[in-house]
Amino acid sequence: MTAIETPEAAPAPSPDRLHTPVLAWFDQHARDLPWRRPEAGAWGVMVSEFMLQQTPVSRVLPVYEQWLARWPRPAALAAEAPGEAVRAWGRLGYPRRALRLHGAAVAITERHGGDVPSDHAQLLALPGIGEYTAAAVASFAYGQRHAVLDTNVRRVIARAVTGVQYPPNATTAAERRLARALLPDDEARAARWAAASMELGALVCTARNEDCGRCPIARECAWRLAGKPAHEGPARRGQTYAGTDRQVRGKLLAVLREAHGPVPQAALDAVWHEPVQRARALDGLVADGLVEPLDGGRYRLPSA
Ligand code: SF4
Known part of the structure; x- marks a missing residue:
């Protein structure tokens, strides 16, 4: 197991002491979401990852179901005009994601015979796919070992390991190194860890109401053990929408x-x-x- 390098001095728990409780908690508490079921396949995982960016699960669910019913394979979406993707996106917000997903479907159809590639580099080479989405699809759909750093995972790592309330505004190289060091060595366990740590951030270690009483790693958490020092820097404000x-x-x-x-x-x-x-x-x-x-x-x- 690689030694953990923390961006700031903090009493970091060892990765082994985090994996077992978080994975056991996930076994019991993971939500039954359609993109986690085997029948979702890599395309279902990819669609969900596009939709879930900055959008809550409850809003994504109905659009996801309709999308997969209409376009069960990338080639089906690629055969339609991009405007149909924008139309089906409905009120999910940030509709450029619909165009990017359509563009990825076209590239998958042209370059990979309509199958979402499993190779991380090939995923990353698709239009509209960044480091996060490539890692998420490779990990969640194909069970590979990748650091999948969304806002939930970054917050859990910031608190439990680094000992600060919030991660930096943008993902840093130090966070990536730390997330990689935290990955279990075993590939299947690493993929499960990626999903489990994300779920922990979504359900328990939330941005404003961390529920340490229900947290499987409360006894290890560096931020909690340090007395939960307040976030340093400008206050985090929610985004306003009305009038924008x-x-x-x-x-x-x-x-x-x-x-x-x-x-x-x-x-x-x-x-x-x-x-x-x-x-x-x-x-x-x-x-x-x-x-x-x-x-x-x-x-x-x-x-x-
Ligand atoms: S103990 Fe509290 S702050 Fe620490 S990871 Fe768990 S929920 Fe988050």
């Missing part, structure tokens, strides 16, 4: 999703009272490839 360009983009896109043909400018003008912000939001959607301008001041979801 994001909200306007969402309203404009909703009109286009619900239409069955090109939409006139007047229909878009009706969704937001402030013309400068409305125009800026629409320009942004066009620039992002989420909306296609047509002749005569009409718009539609992207056709190609």
Whole structure:
């Protein structure tokens, strides 16, 4: 087992003392989520990972089910226009993820015969797939040994091992080294650890209400043992939505999703009272490839 290198001095528990309790807790408490079932396959795992970024499970579940029913394989999605992916994305938010998932499906179909590759480098080479998603698919779908660093895992490691309340805003090289050092040596156990530590962060060691009384590693947790020192640095604020360009983009896109043909400018003008912000939001959607301008001041979801 590799020695742990912590970014800051802290009484770090040994990896072995974390694995067994967290894995045992996961055996008992893991949620039965559709993308964790064997029938989900690598495509189901990939779809879920795109949808779950910055989006709670409860909102993802219905869209995920409809998506997989309509497009059970990457080739089925690749055969349709990208605008159909944006339409099916519904109100999940951050709709560029729909375009990226469509782009990945096209590449999987063209380069890999329609099967999601298992090789980490091949996953990483797909459009729209970053380090996190490649590691998540390789680990969750193919049982490989990778550090899968989402916000939940980063928070658990920050608290239990590094001894601080929150991880840095952006993932650092030190966090990656630490997460790799924490991986069990055995491949199957490492894959299970990735899912288990993520679930612990989602259900017990949450951002604002850590439930140490239910935590399987409370006796090891460096942050708890240090008396839970408060986060240093600027206060973490929740994102506001009302009145933002994001909200306007969402309203404009909703009109286009619900239409069955090109939409006139007047229909878009009706969704937001402030013309400068409305125009800026629409320009942004066009620039992002989420909306296609047509002749005569009409718009539609992207056709190609
Ligand atoms: S003991 Fe509390 S702070 Fe530490 S990992 Fe568990 S829930 Fe999080």
